[in-house]
Amino acid sequence: MFKNEDTAGADKPNSDVNGRKSPKSERTRASIRQTALRSFRENGFDATTMRQVADEASVSLGNAYYYFPTKNHLVQELYVEVQEAHRASVEPLLATSTDLVERLGIVYRQGLAQLAPFHKFAPGFLSAMISPKSPLNPLSADSLPARQITVGLFREAITGAKNRLPGEFEERMPAALWLSYLLLSLYWSYDRSAGQRRTERLLEQGLRLLRVALPAIRMPFLRAPLRSILDLVAEAGL
């Protein structure tokens, strides 16, 4: 729901009879969005406010609220932008390898690379994201568009590999790997080593362990508990 329909001013949004936004309206929306995304990257979550974004985009506060009912809507735009950049950086690299663990490594590493500019703002974003009730929580319904991109990258890494997993694992793994990526991001947000090299080492050692441990998932006595754990992990936040 729109919080504020005060749309007075020259840049008032308008639609044609088919509900399509006019080019001007699209430009105004794009300008507010770009201003906010730049501010999140330069100033972080706490210091970016609707008023400051409206001022910098030279629109009225009411007009900014017309396009983005809350600051959280702008953060969702950021999530999607970051994950689309993640996908764009992953796609050409996935084409270079058919090894499962190498392909997963590409998705994790490129994901961390996209997060890098936000490290100094991690405390503010984390505090806003962590509550199970927060619309900014990565598990929330509002975060679905960004989540689908990342889960999709893990699915692509798996299905395009020459070493395939048993089907029951292939369908369960993308959501579990995405959650492991969130946990790696949590570790990264606490990582005070230069350039967060410690997180990179944790990732590389984790991939090394996965490489040697992966053949074991075919063992009957490991399959049942692993399958249950993957199901329960995928249900996190439901």
Add this chain to the structure above:
Amino acid sequence: MFKNEDTAGADKPNSDVNGRKSPKSERTRASIRQTALRSFRENGFDATTMRQVADEASVSLGNAYYYFPTKNHLVQELYVEVQEAHRASVEPLLATSTDLVERLGIVYRQGLAQLAPFHKFAPGFLSAMISPKSPLNPLSADSLPARQITVGLFREAITGAKNRLPGEFEERMPAALWLSYLLLSLYWSYDRSAGQRRTERLLEQGLRLLRVALPAIRMPFLRAPLRSILDLVAEAGL
């Protein structure tokens, strides 16, 4: 540092020449502490304030600040109380088993049982705890007393078991298990199933997997990556 030294009033703290607190001063401190801990359990983190605690304990706000310079100091008292109750419930049960996985299960299960009353307040506590800069973060220097209790319980579960691990793992495991307990608590805080049964199932399946996978840590090709991962995990937040 004390934020406020306004100690006017009949319940003014006082010490003898050796710096020992008088019995009256100790009673005032205990009363403020007990009032705050009860409020955290009944009202949660957000709704518990220094002013309300002072009012309910019938002391001046200045006096409350004399004993507890910030609300965070009272939360640390809560952490320690919860972990001491955790230890008290674990000790007699550990005496009943010498099996490593069963002993670890006792520590995890009793830990979750202590958290149960706080489930409905998890969002408020999580938001206050999650920032790497928060003194309430479980990894912070301020949280050391509570952390030491829990890490000590995992150490006790390991060293008292008849099935011992290689020494290099025994020294690294308690901190890593404690971190896994934090992650389980995070899952629990998001768990909306009745009585958080889903978290219990995740724990039981995890213990089942640990039981079948544990012998593998002696394999040379698993040992090196596992050791590195345990070291990196133990460095989280440093």
